[in-house]
Amino acid sequence: MELTNSQEEYLKTIYILKNTKNEIKVTEIANKLNKTKASVNNAINSLKQEGLIDYEPYGQIELTKQGETLAQKIIEANDIVKLFLTEIINATEENAENEAKSIKTVLSDDTLNKLARYTHKELGLTSLDCGYDINNQRCIVCARRKESKK
Amino acid sequence: MELTNSQEEYLKTIYILKNTKNEIKVTEIANKLNKTKASVNNAINSLKQEGLIDYEPYGQIELTKQGETLAQKIIEANDIVKLFLTEIINATEENAENEAKSIKTVLSDDTLNKLARYTHKELGLTSLDCGYDINNQRCIVCARRKESKK
DNA sequence: ATATAATGTTAGATGTAGCTAACATTATTT
DNA sequence: AAATAATGTTAGCTACATCTAACATTATAT
Numbered sequence: 001m002e003l004t005n006s007q008e009e010y011l012k013t014i015y016i017l018k019n020t021k022n023e024i025k026v027t028e029i030a031n032k033l034n035k036t037k038a039s040v041n042n043a044i045n046s047l048k049q050e051g052l053i054d055y056e057p058y059g060q061i062e063l064t065k066q067g068e069t070l071a072q073k074i075i076e077a078n079d080i081v082k083l084f085l086t087e088i089i090n091a092t093e094e095n096a097e098n099e100a101k102s103i104k105t106v107l108s109d110d111t112l113n114k115l116a117r118y119t120h121k122e123l124g125l126t127s128l129d130c131g132y133d134i135n136n137q138r139c140i141v142c143a144r145r146k147e148s149k150k
Numbered sequence: 151m152e153l154t155n156s157q158e159e160y161l162k163t164i165y166i167l168k169n170t171k172n173e174i175k176v177t178e179i180a181n182k183l184n185k186t187k188a189s190v191n192n193a194i195n196s197l198k199q200e201g202l203i204d205y206e207p208y209g210q211i212e213l214t215k216q217g218e219t220l221a222q223k224i225i226e227a228n229d230i231v232k233l234f235l236t237e238i239i240n241a242t243e244e245n246a247e248n249e250a251k252s253i254k255t256v257l258s259d260d261t262l263n264k265l266a267r268y269t270h271k272e273l274g275l276t277s278l279d280c281g282y283d284i285n286n287q288r289c290i291v292c293a294r295r296k297e298s299k300k
Numbered sequence: 301a302t303a304t305a306a307t308g309t310t311a312g313a314t315g316t317a318g319c320t321a322a323c324a325t326t327a328t329t330t
Numbered sequence: 331a332a333a334t335a336a337t338g339t340t341a342g343c344t345a346c347a348t349c350t351a352a353c354a355t356t357a358t359a360t
Binding site for chain 4: 175176191207208
Binding site: 004006035036038039042043046057058 | 346347348350351354355356
């Protein structure tokens with residue numbers, strides 16, 4: 001069950017909004033992604049069919065356990081790529097933001113892990129001490145970096 | 151006039167085949183890209199419409215000046231990304247091959263240039279001495295590296 | 301509680317990219 | 331040169347991702 005880039009972006013957005021407010025509106029997702037409500041509706045149905053969210057018409061959007069896990073993995077991949085782009089090669093924030101979205105979808109787990117390790121090492125973060133593993137758990141160092149940037 | 155990833159792959163393939171044989175067959179392109187002849191036909195027509203190739207039904211495929219320049223740029227971008235993946239982070243050949251295809255399409259000129267410079271520097275190639283510029287000319291160093299690898 | 305506004309859904313269209321199956325053209329073989 | 335093989339084209343289908351416009355539902359305000 002491989003998601004398309006579009007589906008990944010919707011799932012990612014749902015996860016992120018869910019961690020802010022408890023009530024997610026179709027309209028919010030539409031605004032965030034610059035899509036129409038109709039498109040969001042479509043996407044929601046496809047994610048539901050994949051078993052990644054629970055949803056009944058006019059109801060609340062809820063991530064399933066599976067959906068949550070996958071969303072985290074997607075966000076992690078996104079963060080790694082973006083971190084590399086901004087911190088290692090100095091891409092602009094805006095470019096990195098856009099490019100990471102598409103790149104993350106395309107990378108194999110192996111390449112993503114290698115990119116993560118490389119980026120960590122270059123940034124002087126003791127490589128695998130942070131426990132980063134795309135198939136395992138969230139990279140604490142990266143999470144911390146993002147916090148301190150705010 | 152931005153090409154899709156699919157269009158870029160077709161243009162790239164046409165350019166590469168053109169540099170081997172002089173006669174390009176629809177069937178060859180189809181085989182190389184693992185697509186049907188019908189799909190290739192489709193793609194050829196879209197590239198023609200973009201003014202990148204000259205083609206009449208049952209005729210010869212010829213790149214226009216514009217098409218040739220763009221093809222070179224696409225191949226250059228592809229090579230940079232692949233070089234980075236294989237030589238810097240040690241991705242496998244196979245993964246790098248596939249991933250570079252998609253990544254190149256998504257990168258802005260700015261990010262691509264930064265990736266090129268970074269990769270060059272890390273490989274100990276005196277950065278910009280090779281004259282690499284995505285909007286200008288082919289990177290001689292990269293070209294040479296590829297030659298010596300064969 | 302009803303009218304209005306906000307929000308969500310559905311139907312039908314577009315564009316891209318691929319496929320299969322049928323047909324057309326060109327090349328090869330005998 | 332006619333038959334056969336190879337090659338190329340077209341039509342019509344599927345799937346995805348988007349859109350607009352019309353409609354349905356839910357929430358808000360008076």
